[in-house]
Amino acid sequence: MPDLRSIPAVGRLLEEDTAKTLVGQYGRDLVVKAIRETIYRIRSGQGSGQTTNAETILHDVEIHLESWFTPTLRPVINATGVVIHTNLGRAPLSKSALQAAAVAGGEYTTLEFNLDNGKRGSRSVHAEEQLKRLLGVDAALVVNNNAAAVLLCLSALARRRKVVISRTQLVEIGGGFRVPEVMSQSGAILYEIGTTNRVHIADYKKALVEKPALIMRAHHSNYRIIGFTSEPALSDIVSTAHSQDIPVLDDLGSGALLDTSRYGLLHEPTVQESLEAGVDVVCFSGDKLLGGPQAGIIVGRKELLDKVKKHPLARAVRADKLCLAALSATLDHYLKGEAEDQVPVWQMIAKDEAGLKTTVEHWKLALGAGEVQPGRSAIGGGSLPEETLPTWVLQLTVENPDRFLSKLRRNSPPVIARIENETVILDARTIFPEQEEPLLAAIARVLH
Numbered sequence: 001m002p003d004l005r006s007i008p009a010v011g012r013l014l015e016e017d018t019a020k021t022l023v024g025q026y027g028r029d030l031v032v033k034a035i036r037e038t039i040y041r042i043r044s045g046q047g048s049g050q051t052t053n054a055e056t057i058l059h060d061v062e063i064h065l066e067s068w069f070t071p072t073l074r075p076v077i078n079a080t081g082v083v084i085h086t087n088l089g090r091a092p093l094s095k096s097a098l099q100a101a102a103v104a105g106g107e108y109t110t111l112e113f114n115l116d117n118g119k120r121g122s123r124s125v126h127a128e129e130q131l132k133r134l135l136g137v138d139a140a141l142v143v144n145n146n147a148a149a150v151l152l153c154l155s156a157l158a159r160r161r162k163v164v165i166s167r168t169q170l171v172e173i174g175g176g177f178r179v180p181e182v183m184s185q186s187g188a189i190l191y192e193i194g195t196t197n198r199v200h201i202a203d204y205k206k207a208l209v210e211k212p213a214l215i216m217r218a219h220h221s222n223y224r225i226i227g228f229t230s231e232p233a234l235s236d237i238v239s240t241a242h243s244q245d246i247p248v249l250d251d252l253g254s255g256a257l258l259d260t261s262r263y264g265l266l267h268e269p270t271v272q273e274s275l276e277a278g279v280d281v282v283c284f285s286g287d288k289l290l291g292g293p294q295a296g297i298i299v300g301r302k303e304l305l306d307k308v309k310k311h312p313l314a315r316a317v318r319a320d321k322l323c324l325a326a327l328s329a330t331l332d333h334y335l336k337g338e339a340e341d342q343v344p345v346w347q348m349i350a351k352d353e354a355g356l357k358t359t360v361e362h363w364k365l366a367l368g369a370g371e372v373q374p375g376r377s378a379i380g381g382g383s384l385p386e387e388t389l390p391t392w393v394l395q396l397t398v399e400n401p402d403r404f405l406s407k408l409r410r411n412s413p414p415v416i417a418r419i420e421n422e423t424v425i426l427d428a429r430t431i432f433p434e435q436e437e438p439l440l441a442a443i444a445r446v447l448h
């Protein structure tokens with residue numbers, strides 16, 4: 001226990017050269033605050049050192065101040081192989097999406113300004129023009145995320161009215177999004193049909209006598225029902241609904257615009273297919289398989305979208321300018337047919353096995369450690385459950401895999417890996433070329 005009476009006074013500490021440097025860096029008020037906290041910790045027995053000399057105390061003060069300015073939102077190296085890793089921020093943006101967001105953030109923009117007449121414009125023209133062109137719809141709206149998109153559509157189109165949905169689709173996405181709860185939050189009245197494993201077109205037909213406002217379809221996203229199951233084709237649900245002039249809302253979740261089966265994965269339903277099936281309003285995420293910024297995208301029939309746009313909630317969940325700029329740039333990649341080359345999520349899905357193997361062989365050579373092994377990468381983001389892509393990984397057999405992972409996490413930048421069969425696995429699929437050097441440096445540091 002240090003001698004508490006020997007702790008220098010705050011004013012005395014501030015006269016030290018180290019303290020003066022800190023004041024120059026952080027300002028006097030903050031340094032005083034950090035000194036007080038450090039002294040308080042020493043007095044209450046939580047100090048790091050046994051001594052109470054000025055230099056030791058000021059060293060602790062400096063550590064305090066540094067930690068206050070270390071961002072909590074930091075870039076990490078994703079060596080898990082999970083392409084759309086929700087906990088790691090889902091989709092990384094393309095270079096031009098990033099550039100567009102930087103410009104929109106750093107300068108004045110035409111966010112709500114019409115250059116032709118010098119009057120107020122609408123923010124809804126931006127990404128929405130591209131969505132119309134790309135998907136052939138006559139209206140689109142971008143909101144903060146897909147959860148908001150679904151909530152908004154239900155609030156605007158079905159408040160106090162029934163919405164028919166199959167029990168096979170009452171999914172919980174994670175992060176608190178449960179389809180039945182979002183439906184009731186919107187004020188819509190849930191009208192469940194079918195059973196957990198099966199629903200038939202006859203169930204939909206029977207529900208029409210309830211005069212529902214909408215028939216809703218929710219994509220299963222993160223789970224699959226196998227065995228004795230059935231769900232009618234979306235086009236059959238649509239023609240049943242339309243026979244009574246009832247619109248269909250499709251919550252598609254992952255929002256793929258490209259066909260995942262081209263990469264040896266199961267086919268994830270696409271936005272285009274929902275529209276071809278005749279769905280009136282489709283909602284999907286911007287940062288899942290679309291590979292853009294966090295956004296909820298609503299496309300479909302103009303008369304319905306007009307109601308959605310006019311609802312008071314639309315203002316509360318509107319997309320910001322950074323999102324609109326990045327989304328616009330992401331959609332351009334699809335319009336130009338270059339998504340697979342430019343959108344990181346698709347670049348990673350499209351990586352070929354031979355290239356992945358070469359990368360991992362290079363890692364092994366550089367490190368002089370580990371084994372080059374075949375593995376499986378998951379897509380993540382609540383899409384394609386149980387589906388994986390063949391990949392190549394570096395397998396490290398270490399004494400304590402948990403501790404190894406924890407040391408990798410404490411690296412700067414942190415490296416996130418996983419454990420399989422008591423070994424550390426580093427998947428090349430989700431590593432950007434420019435991350436290889438820091439990744440190898442991190443592994444080498446932890447190994448030695």
Ligand SMILES: *Cc1c(COP(=O)(O)O)cnc(C)c1O
Pocket residue numbers: 145146147148150173177218219220221222251252253254284285286295296381382
């Ligand atoms: C992911 C998902 C959502 C939520 O989308 P966010 O963009 O994360 O808000 C809603 N519905 C389905 C079917 C989903 O897969």
